[in-house]
Amino acid sequence: MTSTDQQTVLYGAPLSLFSGKARAYLRWRGVPFEERLSTPEVYKTIIIPRIGYPMIPVIETPDGQTIQDTTEIIDHFEKHTDGPSVFPDTPKQRFAAHLLEFYGDEWLLIPAMHYRWRHNRDFAHAEFGKTALPDGDEAAQIEAGRKASKMFEGVVPMLGATPEMTDAIEASYEALLGELDAHFARHSYLFGTRPSIGDYGLIGPLYAHLYRDPASGEIMKRLAPNVVAWVRRMHELEGAEPESGEFLDGDEIPETLLPVLRRMMREQGPCIQDMTDKVGALKQSSPDADIPRALGMQPFTLEDRSGEEKTGQRLVFPYGQWLLQRATDHQAGLSDEDRKGVDGLLGQIGGDFIKPEMIKAPVKRENHKLVWA
Structure with a gap:
C-alpha cells in the first residue's frame, strides 16, 4: 500500500518492544493502519534508505512522511488527529506521565x-526467524533467528542484564509487578480511565517481552493478573473502546502509583543524574561532535531477594535525556503555584533532584537522530 491509499503503514514485528508501543497507540487512537513485517528486504529497501539505520518501528503516513521514534509517532498523531489526548492537561499528571514514559522506555x-x-531464548530465536525468513520452514527459521538475534543477545550484558544481577533484577521486577497490580486493581490506567503517554511507555516492555514471551508471561499471569488485564486493554483494547476514558479529576496522582514512582527514583534516579552529567561533559569537551548512541557505562544498584544491594553496569544513552527533557521542559513552563505542586510530588517520591537545571546540555531529535538543541 502506498501513501496515496490514505492509510498509515507500520513497519514492525510482533516480538519488537517498541512496535508494541506504537501498535497499541494506533489502535486506541483509531488510526487506520496496515502493519508490515520488517523483513530483511524491508530494512534494505525502505527503513535504512529513509532512516539511515536499521530500527523499528517505522511508520509511513498517508502524505508520505516517515517517522521512526515511537514518541515522535505519538506526537504526530496527537497533533494531526482530533479526539482526546494521551497527554494530561494538568501539571502533576502531565509531569508524572512523562516520567513514566521515560521509565518504561x-x-x-x-x-x-x-x-x-535468560528465560525465553528459544522462543526469541523462533520469533526472530519468523521475521528474518517468513517463508522458511521451522528449522530454517530457527537457524535464521539465531543469526539475526546475535546483535541483540550481544548487547544484553551492556544493558545491565548479566548473570550476576539475575536475582536482583528479578526481585525488582516482581516487586514492581506487585505495585502495578495493586494500582490496576483500582484504576484502568495510570491516571484514570484513559491511557496516558506514561501507559504507552510501560506497555512496550510489559507487552512484547514480559507478557508475550511465554516464560515471563507465565510469571506475569501468576503474580499480577491486574497487570495482565491492563496489558490486554492497552494492546488489544480488550474491554476498552478507542479514544475513550477520562483522567482523574483535580490533578490527582493516585496513592497506588506512588510506590512505582518511588521505585523509579530509588533505582533509576542515580543513573538519571549521571546521564545528564555525562551529556553535559560531552558538550563541554566536544561541542561540535556528533552525539553518540551511548556514552560509556554507569553503575546501577538493585536489591536482591534477601535485601542485599547488588551493583551492575549499564550503558548510558543520551536519548534518555531527550525523554527526560519532556518532563523538565513541562516543569520549567509551569506557573509558580503549579510548580509547587510538581515539586511537592517530587518530594513525596524522593525525586527532588529532578529539575530543569539538571539539563546542562539540551538535546533534540532532528532528521531521525539526536543533535544538540
Whole structure:
C-alpha cells in the first residue's frame, strides 16, 4: 500500500518492544493502519534508505512522511488527529506521565532483556526467524533467528542484564509487578480511565517481552493478573473502546502509583543524574561532535531477594535525556503555584533532584537522530 491509499503503514514485528508501543497507540487512537513485517528486504529497501539505520518501528503516513521514534509517532498523531489526548492537561499528571514514559522506555529495558534472553531464548530465536525468513520452514527459521538475534543477545550484558544481577533484577521486577497490580486493581490506567503517554511507555516492555514471551508471561499471569488485564486493554483494547476514558479529576496522582514512582527514583534516579552529567561533559569537551548512541557505562544498584544491594553496569544513552527533557521542559513552563505542586510530588517520591537545571546540555531529535538543541 502506498501513501496515496490514505492509510498509515507500520513497519514492525510482533516480538519488537517498541512496535508494541506504537501498535497499541494506533489502535486506541483509531488510526487506520496496515502493519508490515520488517523483513530483511524491508530494512534494505525502505527503513535504512529513509532512516539511515536499521530500527523499528517505522511508520509511513498517508502524505508520505516517515517517522521512526515511537514518541515522535505519538506526537504526530496527537497533533494531526482530533479526539482526546494521551497527554494530561494538568501539571502533576502531565509531569508524572512523562516520567513514566521515560521509565518504561529506558529503565524497563533491563528486566525486558533479562527475561527474554535468560528465560525465553528459544522462543526469541523462533520469533526472530519468523521475521528474518517468513517463508522458511521451522528449522530454517530457527537457524535464521539465531543469526539475526546475535546483535541483540550481544548487547544484553551492556544493558545491565548479566548473570550476576539475575536475582536482583528479578526481585525488582516482581516487586514492581506487585505495585502495578495493586494500582490496576483500582484504576484502568495510570491516571484514570484513559491511557496516558506514561501507559504507552510501560506497555512496550510489559507487552512484547514480559507478557508475550511465554516464560515471563507465565510469571506475569501468576503474580499480577491486574497487570495482565491492563496489558490486554492497552494492546488489544480488550474491554476498552478507542479514544475513550477520562483522567482523574483535580490533578490527582493516585496513592497506588506512588510506590512505582518511588521505585523509579530509588533505582533509576542515580543513573538519571549521571546521564545528564555525562551529556553535559560531552558538550563541554566536544561541542561540535556528533552525539553518540551511548556514552560509556554507569553503575546501577538493585536489591536482591534477601535485601542485599547488588551493583551492575549499564550503558548510558543520551536519548534518555531527550525523554527526560519532556518532563523538565513541562516543569520549567509551569506557573509558580503549579510548580509547587510538581515539586511537592517530587518530594513525596524522593525525586527532588529532578529539575530543569539538571539539563546542562539540551538535546533534540532532528532528521531521525539526536543533535544538540
